[in-house]
Amino acid sequence: MIRIGHNPNTNMLPMFHFLSKEHPLLESITAEPTGHNAMLCDGRIDMAPISAFSYGEHWQDYAILPNLSVSTKGRVGSILLFSKVPLENLDGMIVALTDTSATSVNLTKILLHQYYGVVPRYLTMSSSLQGMFAKADAALLIADAAIQAALLQPECYIYDLGEEWFNYTGCSMTYAVWAFPKRLITERKEEVFTVYQMLIAAKTKALINMEDIVKTCQTMLGGSLEFWRDYFTQFNYGLDKTTVAGLEKYLNLCFEQNLLSSRPVLQFWPEE
Numbered sequence: 001m002i003r004i005g006h007n008p009n010t011n012m013l014p015m016f017h018f019l020s021k022e023h024p025l026l027e028s029i030t031a032e033p034t035g036h037n038a039m040l041c042d043g044r045i046d047m048a049p050i051s052a053f054s055y056g057e058h059w060q061d062y063a064i065l066p067n068l069s070v071s072t073k074g075r076v077g078s079i080l081l082f083s084k085v086p087l088e089n090l091d092g093m094i095v096a097l098t099d100t101s102a103t104s105v106n107l108t109k110i111l112l113h114q115y116y117g118v119v120p121r122y123l124t125m126s127s128s129l130q131g132m133f134a135k136a137d138a139a140l141l142i143a144d145a146a147i148q149a150a151l152l153q154p155e156c157y158i159y160d161l162g163e164e165w166f167n168y169t170g171c172s173m174t175y176a177v178w179a180f181p182k183r184l185i186t187e188r189k190e191e192v193f194t195v196y197q198m199l200i201a202a203k204t205k206a207l208i209n210m211e212d213i214v215k216t217c218q219t220m221l222g223g224s225l226e227f228w229r230d231y232f233t234q235f236n237y238g239l240d241k242t243t244v245a246g247l248e249k250y251l252n253l254c255f256e257q258n259l260l261s262s263r264p265v266l267q268f269w270p271e272e
């Protein structure tokens with residue numbers, strides 16, 4: 001039995017929609033990214049689409065499954081910094097950060113400090129734009145919470161951090177990777193490999209049946225079919241050389257900004 005992290009947000013549907021929920025080898029544990037980051041670290045699950053940042057914290061212990069990620073080159077549509085003022089005016093002000101994210105929280109810090117040259121104060125809060133704006137001048141939301149807040153057209157500036165990252169670095173951005181503890185390569189090689197094949201098959205099936213996923217998203221969150229079709233055109237669920245270069249750029253900047261204590265080296269299994 002492999003205990004995998006199931007992320008219920010729409011951006012993850014291409015990974016999970018066609019993954020068997022009844023398979024005897026799988027048990028799914030549903031949580032937001034920070035929940036899975038913590039559960040993988042303390043052994044409550046065996047494998048999950050964790051925050052890329054969390055891989056950077058545990059790279060000595062984890063391996064990455066190849067050809068699976070949540071990435072975009074440019075606009076992402078669901079990693080949004082809502083702000084009462086232009087970002088260049090945030091120096092010394094308060095930025096609320098969702099407690100569901102690790103990658104985007106640190107992406108926000110890199111972009112604000114390095115690209116916009118401002119150093120705000122940060123609060124970690126649960127994902128409610130109203131609650132965050134009661135205490136802060138800007139608010140980071142990710143995933144469905146960000147989509148839902150943006151659909152309500154709040155009166156504020158809205159920055160897409162995939163787009164900001166691309167403007168800053170010219171690179172793609174990887175938000176999540178599928179990781180598992182390296183020791184499983186020796187302890188439970190066959191099971192991990194079988195689950196890997198299931199994940200790749202589920203993703204492949206999703207990418208040729210995107211209309212199913214688009215309709216599911218509309219049922220979940222509303223919005224037009226056109227909106228959801230457009231949302232998914234931005235994503236890359238693989239991990240090719242260009243995508244890996246963007247991931248390395250992000251992790252290296254995290255290290256250089258003292259957000260990570262060591263410079264991560266990526267290790268993939270199975271090796272291609």
Ligand SMILES: C=C(O[C@@H]1C=C(C(=O)O)C=C[C@H]1O)C(=O)O
Nearest residue numbers: 033051078101102103104143175
């Ligand atoms: C694209 C997204 O990426 C997510 C962002 C994450 C993070 O910031 O830690 C983790 C998992 C990703 O699925 C999103 O939430 O919209």
